[in-house]
Amino acid sequence: MKAYLSFLKLRLNVGLQYRFAAIAGILTQFFFGVMYLFIYEAYYRANISIGMEWQALVSYLWLNQIFFYLTYFNLIDGDIYDSIVTGQVSYELVRPLSVYWLWYVKLLAKKIAGAALRFLPVLVVAMLLPSKYALQAPVSVAAFLLFLVTLFLGVILSICIGMIIYGFMFYTTSSRGLFSIYTAIADFLAGGTIPIVFMPPLLQKICYALPFRLTIDLPFRLYVGNISVEEGVVSVVKQVVWIAITMVLGLVLMKHSQKKLVVQGG
Amino acid sequence: MSATYGPNGAGKSTTTKIMCGILNPTSGECIINGKVPYKQRKDYVKDIGVVFGQRSQLWWDVPPDDSFYLLRDIYKIPKSNFEETREMLIEKLNIGEIVNVPTRQLSLGQRMRCEIAASLIHMPKILFLDEPTIGLDAVSKITVRKFIKELNEQYGTTVLLTTHDMQDIEALTNRIILIGKGKLLYDGALTDVRKKYSSKSNETSSIDEVIAKMYTDMKIE
Numbered sequence: 036m037k038a039y040l041s042f043l044k045l046r047l048n049v050g051l052q053y054r055f056a057a058i059a060g061i062l063t064q065f066f067f068g069v070m071y072l073f074i075y076e077a078y079y080r081a082n083i084s085i086g087m088e089w090q091a092l093v094s095y096l097w098l099n100q101i102f103f104y105l106t107y108f109n110l111i112d113g114d115i116y117d118s119i120v121t122g123q124v125s126y127e128l129v130r131p132l133s134v135y136w137l138w139y140v141k142l143l144a145k146k147i148a149g150a151a152l153r154f155l156p157v158l159v160v161a162m163l164l165p166s167k168y169a170l171q172a173p174v175s176v177a178a179f180l181l182f183l184v185t186l187f188l189g190v191i192l193s194i195c196i197g198m199i200i201y202g203f204m205f206y207t208t209s210s211r212g213l214f215s216i217y218t219a220i221a222d223f224l225a226g227g228t229i230p231i232v233f234m235p236p237l238l239q240k241i242c243y244a245l246p247f248r249l250t251i252d253l254p255f256r257l258y259v260g261n262i263s264v265e266e267g268v269v270s271v272v273k274q275v276v277w278i279a280i281t282m283v284l285g286l287v288l289m290k291h292s293q294k295k296l297v298v299q300g301g
Numbered sequence: 302m303s304a305t306y307g308p309n310g311a312g313k314s315t316t317t318k319i320m321c322g323i324l325n326p327t328s329g330e331c332i333i334n335g336k337v338p339y340k341q342r343k344d345y346v347k348d349i350g351v352v353f354g355q356r357s358q359l360w361w362d363v364p365p366d367d368s369f370y371l372l373r374d375i376y377k378i379p380k381s382n383f384e385e386t387r388e389m390l391i392e393k394l395n396i397g398e399i400v401n402v403p404t405r406q407l408s409l410g411q412r413m414r415c416e417i418a419a420s421l422i423h424m425p426k427i428l429f430l431d432e433p434t435i436g437l438d439a440v441s442k443i444t445v446r447k448f449i450k451e452l453n454e455q456y457g458t459t460v461l462l463t464t465h466d467m468q469d470i471e472a473l474t475n476r477i478i479l480i481g482k483g484k485l486l487y488d489g490a491l492t493d494v495r496k497k498y499s500s501k502s503n504e505t506s507s508i509d510e511v512i513a514k515m516y517t518d519m520k521i522e
């Protein structure tokens with residue numbers, strides 16, 4: 036356990052060194068936040084009745100940008116990816132550690148370090164904007180607490196799902212294609228591209244049946260009051276169940292794939 | 302201490318990786334110290350140290366010393382043992398001035414000495430060296446060889462070396478294992494090979510010439 040903690044600490048240190056990448060990221064988040072606001076404003080002007088109030092939508096969009104680094108499904112972690120493609124993974128396999136947990140911690144540290152550097156400036160500006168375009172306070176204390184819990188569990192869940200994808204990486208020579216497809220589909224099904232309430236009914240049903248929405252759609256809609264506290268509590272149970280399922284799947288896959296391992300690059 | 306060698310693509314590194322528990326063999330079995338490396342990987346790798354000359358086990362963005370401390374936690378090394386080993390390695394490998402410099406700023410020779418230190422910080426019983434002197438200058442090569450020899454003599458560490466550098470082999474060991482196309486071709490003393498394959502007209506052929514002749518003779522070129 037201590038080994039994984041030390042690993043987490045060192046990894047956070049390294050992650051926090053990339054300050055310029057963070058500044059670029061912050062600007063990107065502003066740009067996307069503002070762009071989304073303008074696009075949706077056009078829709079709302081047309082008075083099309085959709086499943087979310089304007090102010091709730093604004094908050095949803097800003098939360099998505101503020102916690103982007105934490106919730107986005109893009110997993111191409113340079114280190115892990117390169118280690119498999121170049122064969123550097125050899126060194127991880129000669130340690131008395133589980134590769135699954137080692138990578139789990141790597142991804143977690145990366146998300147935390149990245150988000151820690153980015154979230155505050157976006158949060159502050161999102162609150163200071165004219166009220167029509169600003170992030171609002173959460174609807175209630177209970178909703179806010181549930182938002183924090185579901186956000187945290189959502190991150191854990193998204194890494195569990197990601198580890199399954201990493202397990203598949205061992206079977207392919209280069210997985211950039213697999214990753215791009217996964218990122219796009221997962222982010223869409225999670226409500227990261229457009230809120231799920233705006234989707235056609237059939238698509239909504241698919242999203243609700245899958246675990247992805249528990250990472251983005253759930254916590255942010257809880258915050259804005261679009262999902263009730265009661266439903267939120269039930270969803271926490273769903274999150275825990277999905278975490279258990281995906282974790283077991285990932286562990287099994289990782290164990291199996293290591294037997295078929297081919298180290299590339301001599 | 303033994304050295305494995307053979308032409309490019311012979312299977313040296315693959316053999317090493319099987320012995321390190323990284324790869325599963327397609328057939329056959331491998332037992333080291335009563336353990337099957339790829340089946341009891343986590344338990345087995347506690348007792349081994351590995352240096353892959355073409356890769357790095359040090360964290361690129363932080364000084365080697367930080368990597369050492371991480372390894373301490375990974376291998377659960379008691380504090381006093383760790384300090385003692387660390388100081389010994391720093392002194393013997395002459396890396397006192399560079400352990401606090403970020404790894405990315407080190408030269409290859411400096412880094413390789415730190416790599417070797419990292420592989421020994423938990424005082425493994427077996428040390429696998431896969432081309433440890435690749436790309437090093439004469440001074441670094443000599444430091445590395447001298448240290449490995451000392452380690453073997455003083456601490457009784459088993460060293461399994463894989464290399465193309467015949468001078469490495471000559472300086473370190475007399476037992477050589479030749480493999481080619483995945484088959485064991487020779488296991489014995491280097492001096493015997495030398496006797497057999499030295500050209501008759503020139504008794505002092507260089508070791509590289511001797512080996513090249515041996516490859517041709519065994520038709521593994």
